[in-house]
Amino acid sequence: MIDLRINDQIHSVDVTPDTPLLWVLRDILGMVGTKFGCGIAECGACTVHLDGKAVRACVLPIGAVSGRSVTTIEGVGADPVGKAVQEAWIERDVVQCGYCQPGQIMAATALLKETPHPTDMQIDEALSGNICRCGTYGRIRDAVHAAAERQS
């Protein structure tokens, strides 16, 4: 059994230590807000926070996560920055199909926690690892700025 702290709750799971966090979340714990997009950390759809940093859950073996704190899209709204990002996303009508957006929101929240008022270039740098096939990048950039304003 491996103990995990996810969104401030402790879960015990019985899987092999090589199982990526993504599949523990989705298929073992039923927390399907975190998405599968590529399985090779190329698209960012599975982004979650590990001790506050944005990481790709699809390549993060559960054996390396034990004892550390995980935040997912289901829990990030409890954080004021995460909440501001979600509200900015709604306000700016960012989403289209919405499949990549949990990952985008997790990446944006991690950015704003480190850099409360990022420039366009800093946003690009932090979020270019997150693919949006619908092409909502312009609105994501706007919404990150809007979330930053909400915070101040």
Add this chain to the structure above:
Amino acid sequence: MNAFAGKPNAARRAVLIGGGALVFSAALPLRRGRARDLGGVPETGVLVENPANAFSPNAFVRVTPSAAGEAGEIVMVMPNVEMGQGIYTQSVVLIAEELDVDPVNILLEAAPPSDVYMTAALGTEATGGSTSTMSQWDPLRQAGAAAREMLKQAAATRWGCSVDLLKTENGKVLNTKTGQSLFYGEVASEAALLTPPKDVPLRPSSEWKLIGHARHRLDSRIKVEGRCEFGIDVIKPGMKVGTVSACPVMGGRVKSMDRAAALAVPGVCDVLKIDNAVCVVADNYYAAHKGLKALFVQWDEGENAHVDTALIYQQLHDGLNDPKPLVAEKHGDAPKALAGAAKTYEAIYQQPLLAHSPMEPINCALHIRKDGADVWVSTQVPLRARDAVAEIAGLPKESVTLSSQYIGGGFGRRLEHEYVAQAAMFAKQVPYPLKIVWSREEDIQLDRYRPAYVDRVRAGLDEKGDMTSIVFDLVGPAVCARWAPAGMTKEGFDPDLAVAIAPPETPYYYKNFQENYIRRETPGVVTAWWRGVGGTRGLFVIESFMDELALLKNVDPLEWRRRLISHEHPRARGVLDLVAEKSGWGKPLPPGHGRGVCLQFVFGSYMATVATVNLEDPLNIKVVSVDSAVDCGEIVNPDQVIAQIEGGVIFGLGTALFDEITLKNGRVQESNFSTWRIIRMNEAPPVRVHLVQSHEKPGGIGECGTAAIAPAIANAIAAATGRRLRTLPLMKALHSSEGEN
């Protein structure tokens, strides 16, 4: 905000505790996804199941009966699937405009598989081809109006007054004389006994409160909070997860596999096989994925094992020499005019096979039993998908339920349902509910691809360099022949291939015009629809060629187009002028920069696009900005039109710059996002959309941006560098000498 003070959820809880009104609880819709407790406010976006005993005046409106003083729930049935294009929000607005309800207070149901929800233009229940708003524009407003009139009539009967005294507002019928009001739910049972009226007059645009106004999407919150249930998110009791590997060479079969090795992987519970594919089933995807690796499947590759990309292009180029092309479209006598022209100009364009790669990898969940089956799937064709499962399972169609899920990107991929059929062949071998999830590699390598095409265009010019004739020779597959055979012309032409080229779906007037078609099906792959369909294909050809002619004659490319616009298309001139103004066309640019224009009339909408590129670094195509002027007729939600153009441009741009599906020994070489390149935020230019106010019939919008961008960029590159790239993808063409032909 909440007009439904009666709090339906509170009512339901009361019912569950009490006794008397159990019928009542059965009438309430069940939420399919993970709704949040909002203290009685219906949560928009979460899909519900069709409530029993509801007032259902037509296929689109359901009102559950409510007790005195309480609001029933209003459910709207969405005839089209939501894959990002915002159609749920648009459809709700169309119904609500006539029904007088606040869109945020209604519940959504995805249409079940049924002919009732057929999209006429597509000949089946399908969402695609930018047809949704066009085809639902009248029917949904009529549905709302009919329901409204029946609710009013029921209230009039209750009150014993004339219906003329009544009006509707915010989910209630009001008596203008007495001031009395009733929630729709209160009169729903009586309304259900009435005969639906025919031909209720629709409100004129001057009375619209919702249509034409920017409005937030209804599905945003559940999507940003991770509660939107896509097909891949479906979880049912006892469900297992499978992942598949199909023969990477089309037509091949499973030869051998090490079943024991796969079953030895912890968590793996079954190994299933069909003729051309295997499926490893486990408790979770990762275990299934490991099991699949351990399976070491060997294939009999069959006759396509020799196919490679060079062969495909060779066949297409050879097609240009076909002595007997089909004359698909014509007016005047273009070949004669060409033969007698003072000068002729010819160019050949090549476009590649393309994958769809929506962010949600292909998946399908289903439970096949002896007495019926349940299917939960993201699909653009629910009816075809349902019928396929019924046939494979040997079940009557009525015994198969299909729940259309939110779709994490369609782009035409989910107009195919072969993955549902494949899933059914596996699922019928097991007693438990099975969710099949493809890896990204499977998703890209077993896709059904946008075809590759080769086009030759020849123009006859007079002494002044003006065009007197134009002849298109188009070589490529006919997707329509497989997907909708009835749509083929009797001569054997796929009419989609005329889009953007042939009148009337072009803004241009040609004195003499002919389109010849040489059909060449692509060996080794199945070809399919892809975002922008004929528009994306045709515009790259015609808009590149127009640019070449303008430069040949040394005329400003935008001015050249202006001269060629047919007098039947004044709106084309409108968007061209607007984009010229907004993009600063003609104003000086820094060295190495260039502007390119594209003009189009496809999907019933007019659009002109100007792209500005920076090639100061000759090995990089940096797109600085894109302006699009759009006249798509009447607009339901301006902000979502803008969103579709923005997104469509970025979608088309990435593909035009980077991507091409290639085959080697019958196998697709691209496999994941490290070889199938998706445009990223730091490569995405700002897209500025300029809307034209119009009261013409609505046109389609979802694919316009995608169609426009490749020629706009190619033309901008020509302006910046003098190099004319006639082969897609453009970055590869830029980096090689072959791209220019």
Add this chain to the structure above:
Amino acid sequence: MFSLRNFLFSVAATTVLCAVSGLSARAEGTNSDLVKRGEYLTRMSDCQVCHTAKDGQPFAGGRPFNVKPFGTIYSPNLTPDKETGIGGWTDDQFVKAVREGVSPGWKHLYPAMVYPDYARMTPEDVKAIRAYLATLAPVHKEKPANTGVFGFGPARVTMVFWNLLNGPASSWPDDPKHSANWNRGRFIVEGPGHCQECHSPRTLTMAPSTSNAWAGNVADGWLAYNISSDKQDGLGNWSAEDLTSYLSTGHAPGHGTASGPMAEVISHSLRFLTKEDMAAAIEYIRSLPPRASAAIKAPSSTDQSSVMRGEAMFDGACAGCHLRDGEGRNTPFADLTGDHTARAPDGRNLLLLLKQGSNLETENGSVFMPHFGHGYDDQNVVDMANFVLDHVGKTKAGLTQADLKKFMEEAGE
């Protein structure tokens, strides 16, 4: 040349190893100690990597070896299949093949098979390997025919003479001037571990150089780095802890992560060594005399345009794992700082890593680098590599498409 010490070490090793062994599931009814010892030696000898085709079943052979300019050799099937594998061989035939390079029917094996090194194992060691291989599930898989000069008989005859020049040594006696540990290390490194086959330059007759041993060499297109104790070019600045971490997990902080062929060696061989054997091997490696590497061609200046193009792509396609400064996002394995590959100015391994990808097996499953190509064309890949050299490796970054083409050709692609 039976060595008692070797035998004792092996027995000690196997008892520790039982816990981590996962390969053989069908050992019932055989001499289990012998089989376990054989499994350990099989891993130490790294038989699996060369005898497994890409995406193929383990030990079923079929991996191509391009020996430029002579042709291609395919590794044979080592599973006990009677027709296509070694199921029909006697133990003695197997020993002769492994230690002398002569397979049944007096066919000389080409030096792609490292029998001169394996000869340092005793016949008993080799028989243990045989006993282990016999427990594998038989896989019926024909070996593809060799090409070029290897497709004909005369080359095999030539091997008789090659063997006279370079060929099989026999088990070495221990060197009394050194510790037992050192001698055990030498056995592992120069014997079954066959490290020199990649890490020593080749002589004119394609045998590993003795005069310039361990100074690094190109194998399969990749540069197997200088592992002598040279402080500048070799491992002189690596601590024993660094080496232990690197060789047993594939990563050492400040030195990066093993990739390409070395990642395969760690995945299938080195990480299974016992602590004692690993320490012995490292003691021996650290005692290797310092040797300078052959000079490698380095660009004279940095191509700034390329670096800038690469930077944009790195943020999108690479920073998801590595973060933009290369310190690694998800796992320490993605940490590029200090990695030889990120600063070697010829970009050989860096470019091949981008084009071929890499896979490393760890206790927490596979750690991998995806391969880039197609949508990322050759110029794109070169640009990404130049950004890494400039930004992470802090070295001149002037790679070109011609470099990429050359390295890919040398790698047989």
